[in-house]
Amino acid sequence: MDEQLAGTKTALVIIDMQNGVLEYCVHPKKVxxxxxxxxxxxxxxxxxxxxxxxxxxxxRHSTAWRLVSPLQPQDSEHRIHKSYRDAFTGTGLHASLIAEDIGNLVICGAQSDYCVRTAAGRAASMGYDVTVVRDAHTTGAATFEGQSLTGDQIIAHTNAYFATLDYPNQDFSLRRADEVIFRAVAVID
Structure with a gap:
């Protein structure tokens, strides 16, 4: 792992769980x-x-932009607003993660094939350890060059991609939501 990314803490990163995105995704209630x-x-x-x-x-602040109910950030939680598929490009995400000593990311959310995959892949290439929550990301059907895929097929392909991701000296995992374990953060006075 890069010296700069030797963070010891874990963060939960939630991608695009917005009304306007989930409207077209499969299994939104479960996710x-x-x-x-x-x-x-x-x-x-x-x-x-x-x-x-x-x-x-x-x-910003439109109904489509808002996070779906019942998901609501608390004031102490980080808000990252992006203009690209990549949550790191043009945002303060990386700097904030470094400042908080974070080296491990648990990633979930919407647009499996675009925003989730891009953010998780970018995090991996930057030196973060990454867990993609296999049953807590979603997307909708897509057609490209005459080939149609269902949302479930895209989710399965995204999971298959992350199941075999490999970078030297880094940990990658694909876990169900109920398999993700967060450890209590020690408070030092």
């Missing part, structure tokens, strides 16, 4: 419930939470 459970468990242990929202397609 929302799993993300809500991850958030609750992260909060219980003091794990930092980063809420990433797309502003490329949605006007």
């Amino acid at each position: 929302i419930a799993r993300v809500q459970d991850l958030v609750s468990r992260a909060r219980d242990t003091g794990t930092p939470i980063y809420w990433v929202q797309d502003e490329r397609e949605f006007e």
Whole structure:
């Protein structure tokens, strides 16, 4: 791992769980419930939470831009607003993670094939250890060059990609939401 990314803490990163995104995704209720459970468990242990929202397609504060109910950030949690698929490009995400001594990211959210995959792949290439929550990301059907894929096929392909991801001296995992364990953050006076 890069010296700069030798952080010891874990953070939960939630990508694009917005009304306008989930409207077209498969299994939104199940994914929302799993993300809500991850958030609750992260909060219980003091794990930092980063809420990433797309502003490329949605006007800030519009109904489509807002996070889906019941997901609501607390004032102490980080808000990252992005204009690209990549949550690191043009945002303060990386600097904030470094400042908080974070080296491990648990990633979930929406747009499996675009924003989730891009953020997780970029994090891996930057030296972070990454866990993708296999049953807590979602997307909709897509057609490219005449080939149609269902949302479930895209999710399965995204999971297959991360199941075999390999960089030297880094840990990558693909876990179900109920397999993710957040450790209590020690408070030093």
